[in-house]
Amino acid sequence: MRALCWEGVNDLRVQTVPDPEIVNPHDVILKITMSTTCGSDLHFIDGYIPSMRPGDVIGHEFMGIVEEVGPEVKKVKKGDRVVVPSFVSCGNCWYCQQDLYSLCDNTNPNAELQAPLLGGYPTGAVYGYTHAFGGYAGSHAGYMRVPHADVGCFHVPDGLRDEQALFLSDAAPTGYMAADFCNIQPGDIVAVWGCGGVGLMAQQSAFLMGAERVIGIDRFPERLRMAREHVGSETINYAEHSDVLAVLHEMTGGRGPDACIDAVGMEAHGFGPGYLYDRAKQTLRLATDRGQALRQAIMACRKGGILSIVGVYGVMDKFPLGVVMNKGLTVRTAQQHGQAYLPRLLDHAVRGELDPSYLMTHRFSLEDSPRAYQMFKHKEDGMVRAVFTP
Numbered sequence: 001m002r003a004l005c006w007e008g009v010n011d012l013r014v015q016t017v018p019d020p021e022i023v024n025p026h027d028v029i030l031k032i033t034m035s036t037t038c039g040s041d042l043h044f045i046d047g048y049i050p051s052m053r054p055g056d057v058i059g060h061e062f063m064g065i066v067e068e069v070g071p072e073v074k075k076v077k078k079g080d081r082v083v084v085p086s087f088v089s090c091g092n093c094w095y096c097q098q099d100l101y102s103l104c105d106n107t108n109p110n111a112e113l114q115a116p117l118l119g120g121y122p123t124g125a126v127y128g129y130t131h132a133f134g135g136y137a138g139s140h141a142g143y144m145r146v147p148h149a150d151v152g153c154f155h156v157p158d159g160l161r162d163e164q165a166l167f168l169s170d171a172a173p174t175g176y177m178a179a180d181f182c183n184i185q186p187g188d189i190v191a192v193w194g195c196g197g198v199g200l201m202a203q204q205s206a207f208l209m210g211a212e213r214v215i216g217i218d219r220f221p222e223r224l225r226m227a228r229e230h231v232g233s234e235t236i237n238y239a240e241h242s243d244v245l246a247v248l249h250e251m252t253g254g255r256g257p258d259a260c261i262d263a264v265g266m267e268a269h270g271f272g273p274g275y276l277y278d279r280a281k282q283t284l285r286l287a288t289d290r291g292q293a294l295r296q297a298i299m300a301c302r303k304g305g306i307l308s309i310v311g312v313y314g315v316m317d318k319f320p321l322g323v324v325m326n327k328g329l330t331v332r333t334a335q336q337h338g339q340a341y342l343p344r345l346l347d348h349a350v351r352g353e354l355d356p357s358y359l360m361t362h363r364f365s366l367e368d369s370p371r372a373y374q375m376f377k378h379k380e381d382g383m384v385r386a387v388f389t390p
């Protein structure tokens with residue numbers, strides 16, 4: 001089959017690779033119908049996240065048709081149209097039983113690459129996202145192996161088109177979880193840093209959960225327009241306002257937002273301890289540039305408010321804990337626990353309350369995917385997400 005492979009820093013190529021096979025009895029093989037770019041891919045493409053190997057198939061937001069079914073799979077059959085969250089989760093360990101699916105204890109075979117940096121506790125695995133996150137082949141390909149298929153595969157109802165279901169793989173559950181963390185009460189004002197796929201989904205989810213006003217913050221006019229037109233958010237272009245805190249202060253009558261969501265992140269750092277020193281310079285450079293969103297959210301939040309972090313972080317220095325403590329903020333954060341949210345998201349989608357298809361601003365064949373990532377990296381032509389159809 002054809003697949004988009006990482007061959008080195010800033011070197012993506014479409015190659016012919018072996019077709020995936022059933023390895024465990026709980027696996028299915030999925031024929032990919034749609035797969036999309038994610039901002040978090042850019043960091044291993046740029047070389048900021050180590051533990052990629054030449055030939056690795058990338059991509060972790062996808063959907064498809066079940067092509068082949070392992071003997072122990074119960075809920076999924078050949079021909080089913082399914083969407084799958086990005087994290088590989090077993091469904092049986094203590095964490096999965098608590099709905100903390102991205103913390104699964106059983107799916108990451110390379111825990112030793114992560115554990116030393118996380119106090120000895122590795123995360124679950126992610127498709128197509130470095131060997132530290134498990135080394136599973138990704139979705140920018142004709143076919144893909146999905147382990148623990150009964151836990152990961154969610155049937156797409158007939159009324160939903162592929163592009164309406166695709167983003168329920170990652171952007172939507174991550175944004176929805178971010179809003180869920182905010183314990184939104186009637187009358188609440190929620191501010192969201194970032195109007196990419198995750199940020200827009202977080203804004204829409206905040207409204208679904210009862211927020212009275214949502215404020216989106218970004219610097220790209222076309223993304224801010226999406227937040228206004230598709231979500232109904234108010235917006236701040238931080239390139240036009242030197243003092244975002246003052247603007248938020250004024251917009252909220254001097255009180256500050258009740259909850260602040262960071263959907264920007266700073267993935268300046270990887271998980272292989274041997275790479276830490278090599279990457280230190282880049283880490284520091286990015287920490288200075290991009291920790292800004294998180295620090296701003298901490299400063300902007302009202303006293304006693306909630307700070308919800310879904311932007312992805314490596315090592316963050318200069319985290320103003322004293323501000324968090326003295327303002328009495330509650331901090332909640334996680335990688336997406338998609339399997340916990342997919343049933344609710346599919347219900348919202350079927351009722352017409354959540355249609356993320358507008359995130360698909362561009363469509364490419366898999367053969368054109370390296371060019372698509374070039375455009376995605378530089379946000380050319382107003383691109384929010386490029387979608388590949390193998």
Ligand SMILES: [Zn+2]
Pocket residue numbers: 038039040060061086170171
């Ligand atoms: Zn993603």
Ligand SMILES: [Zn+2]
Pocket residue numbers: 089090091092093094095096097103104105106107
């Ligand atoms: Zn598990």
